[in-house]
Amino acid sequence: MPRASEIGVALIGATGRVGRRVLALIAAHGAGSRLRLVAVANSRAHVVASGGLDPRAAAGCLETSPNQADSLATALDGLPRPLVIVDCTASAQVAAQYPRWLGAGIDVVTPNKFGPSAERPLRDAIAAAQAAGGTLLRDSGTVGAHLPLLGTLRELRQAGDRV
Numbered sequence: 001m002p003r004a005s006e007i008g009v010a011l012i013g014a015t016g017r018v019g020r021r022v023l024a025l026i027a028a029h030g031a032g033s034r035l036r037l038v039a040v041a042n043s044r045a046h047v048v049a050s051g052g053l054d055p056r057a058a059a060g061c062l063e064t065s066p067n068q069a070d071s072l073a074t075a076l077d078g079l080p081r082p083l084v085i086v087d088c089t090a091s092a093q094v095a096a097q098y099p100r101w102l103g104a105g106i107d108v109v110t111p112n113k114f115g116p117s118a119e120r121p122l123r124d125a126i127a128a129a130q131a132a133g134g135t136l137l138r139d140s141g142t143v144g145a146h147l148p149l150l151g152t153l154r155e156l157r158q159a160g161d162r163v
Contacts, residue, residue, distance in 0.1 A: 010048075012094055013091075015062060018111070022088060048078075050080055095115035096122065108137045
């Protein structure tokens with residue numbers, strides 16, 4: 001059972017290059033970390049364990065995991081909070097779930113540009129879900145070689161500045 005001070009992490013795109021690096025970073029923090037890996041997924045399978053997964057073995061679990069009937073989105077809904085979804089995919093289908101997760105109190109971190117730069121209906125749904133859920137979408141992790149360019153531009157516009 002997760003401790004109250006722990007933050008659950010669900011990693012989507014766990015078998016890709018970026019996802020494997022995220023797993024390595026979580027593993028490097030070891031037992032003293034507040035992060036608990038509670039789910040991993042790729043385009044073929046997902047594994048969810050509210051008690052936690054070993055980040056060193058998590059990607060391998062996907063290879064032996066049977067296809068589950070429940071969707072990843074539904075499986076993540078049932079995990080304890082606080083929960084952060086780290087989306088390391090370039091999938092429009094995954095990004096379409098952001099409003100659902102944000103509205104359910106789940107924060108999202110991603111370099112996936114399909115959500116934040118989507119057509120207006122999805123962008124508006126993401127913004128409304130963030131407001132309703134009190135959650136954050138942290139995106140643009142790979143823009144400008146990790147410079148917070150898009151976040152800074154958003155903050156300037158929110159402050160009334162014209163860019």
